[in-house]
Amino acid sequence: MAIGIAKRAQAIKPSPTLAMAAKAKAMKAQGIDVVDFGVGEPDFDTPENVKQAGIKAIQSGFTKYTPAGGTDELKEAVVEKFKKDNGLAYEKSQVLISCGAKHSLYNIAEAVFDPGDEVIIPSPYWVSYPDQVLLNDAKPVIVETREQEGFRISAAKLEKAVTKRTKALVLNSPSNPTGLAYDRKTLEEIAAVAVKHQIYVISDEIYEKLVYDGFKHYSIASLGPEIKDLTIVVNGVSKSHAMTGWRIGFAAGPKDVITAMSNIQSQSTSNPASISQKAALEALRGPQDFLPVMNAEFDKRRKYMVGRLNAMEGISCLMPVGAFYAFPNVAKLFGKSFGGKTIKNSADLAAYLLESAKAALVSGDSFGADAYIRLSYATSLENITKGLDRIEAAVKALR
Numbered sequence: 001m002a003i004g005i006a007k008r009a010q011a012i013k014p015s016p017t018l019a020m021a022a023k024a025k026a027m028k029a030q031g032i033d034v035v036d037f038g039v040g041e042p043d044f045d046t047p048e049n050v051k052q053a054g055i056k057a058i059q060s061g062f063t064k065y066t067p068a069g070g071t072d073e074l075k076e077a078v079v080e081k082f083k084k085d086n087g088l089a090y091e092k093s094q095v096l097i098s099c100g101a102k103h104s105l106y107n108i109a110e111a112v113f114d115p116g117d118e119v120i121i122p123s124p125y126w127v128s129y130p131d132q133v134l135l136n137d138a139k140p141v142i143v144e145t146r147e148q149e150g151f152r153i154s155a156a157k158l159e160k161a162v163t164k165r166t167k168a169l170v171l172n173s174p175s176n177p178t179g180l181a182y183d184r185k186t187l188e189e190i191a192a193v194a195v196k197h198q199i200y201v202i203s204d205e206i207y208e209k210l211v212y213d214g215f216k217h218y219s220i221a222s223l224g225p226e227i228k229d230l231t232i233v234v235n236g237v238s239k240s241h242a243m244t245g246w247r248i249g250f251a252a253g254p255k256d257v258i259t260a261m262s263n264i265q266s267q268s269t270s271n272p273a274s275i276s277q278k279a280a281l282e283a284l285r286g287p288q289d290f291l292p293v294m295n296a297e298f299d300k301r302r303k304y305m306v307g308r309l310n311a312m313e314g315i316s317c318l319m320p321v322g323a324f325y326a327f328p329n330v331a332k333l334f335g336k337s338f339g340g341k342t343i344k345n346s347a348d349l350a351a352y353l354l355e356s357a358k359a360a361l362v363s364g365d366s367f368g369a370d371a372y373i374r375l376s377y378a379t380s381l382e383n384i385t386k387g388l389d390r391i392e393a394a395v396k397a398l399r
């Protein structure tokens with residue numbers, strides 16, 4: 001049989017977080033009052049100055065192809081951003097603008113993974129990492145991290161997972177789904193292992209700007225010239241400037257990797273939308289007063305949500321330091337039942353909470369951590385209060 005779907009496409013599934021979002025939306029469309037804790041994007045509007053830059057781009061006719069890897073001016077702004085925020089010096093030739101950070105990550109996967117390569121992914125992980133590896137015929141090697149270790153992979157654990165076939169480590173700090181982040185010392189230890197074994201570090205720093213309690217974010221690439229030469233940093237404006245729909249992300253790293261990514265992009269998507277590039281330029285170079293306002297609101301919700309979750313019988317939750325997710329441990333609820341149905345795992349619990357509390361959230365198995373569920377606080381405090389009231393009642397009703 002010649003016809004049929006390629007094996008690599010059969011090996012993957014649609015993003016479970018997007019699937020949950022679609023389900024909640026469908027229930028809302030039916031008139032059901034669902035509280036949506038599944039959201040993976042800020043509930044804030046794109047800042048006005050950024051919108052205006054997009055409108056101006058349209059009105060001035062900036063609506064044609066740009067260079068496939070992004071405009072020179074936006075690359076320059078990204079170079080400035082890395083210098084200013086991370087102390088990282090890149091040439092423009094080491095920067096690529098893509099259609100969202102997810103697209104940057106996918107370009108990396110295509111550019112560096114060969115069939116049989118192993119890619120170390122600490123769990124809990126963002127849902128797309130393993131599937132992007134699989135789509136490029138490489139092998140995800142999941143290394144479990146523990147709540148007691150702040151969900152951070154240690155140098156020792158990494159060392160143990162490295163083999164001759166290891167090509168890369170994927171790091172995500174601050175993390176989706178855990179909301180936790182890597183301190184500088186742990187990053188230094190991880191960098192030493194990467195340098196020793198000469199493996200790439202793919203560092204997803206999309207939540208860099210969404211941090212609380214004075215947490216200081218370090219890019220692993222900034223910890224020395226050797227680790228910088230091995231690291232591809234991924235970032236973007238989606239989360240920091242509430243621009244998820246505009247689709248602008250970027251990557252910076254070794255010139256040969258970026259050139260390969262750029263070639264791939266030129267043969268696949270071509271340039272990210274010209275209009276969005278103008279808006280992203282304003283996001284990076286314009287006033288940044290939007291960010292502290294958004295962060296203060298997230299901070300308030302974070303404390304409220306985590307406090308409420310920890311007060312519930314059978315649930316415990318670490319205090320996140322970044323992003324906009326709480327990732328409570330719900331394993332103590334497994335084995336309990338309601339109406340003759342036993343909750344055996346995080347998917348059962350998520351289904352139960354959707355059914356009886358009309359609260360949509362994502363089960364931890366989607367992130368490779370079945371003892372947990374993920375609740376986003378990128379929704380109003382009013383919604384959070386209502387949803388947590390209902391979850392509390394539903395959890396109490398379990399026997």
Ligand SMILES: *Cc1c(COP(=O)(O)O)cnc(C)c1O
Nearest residue numbers: 100101102126176206236238249
């Ligand atoms: C949201 C998110 C991205 C994707 O960002 P886009 O720019 O919208 O593609 C990448 N990584 C993580 C961990 C995310 O949560």
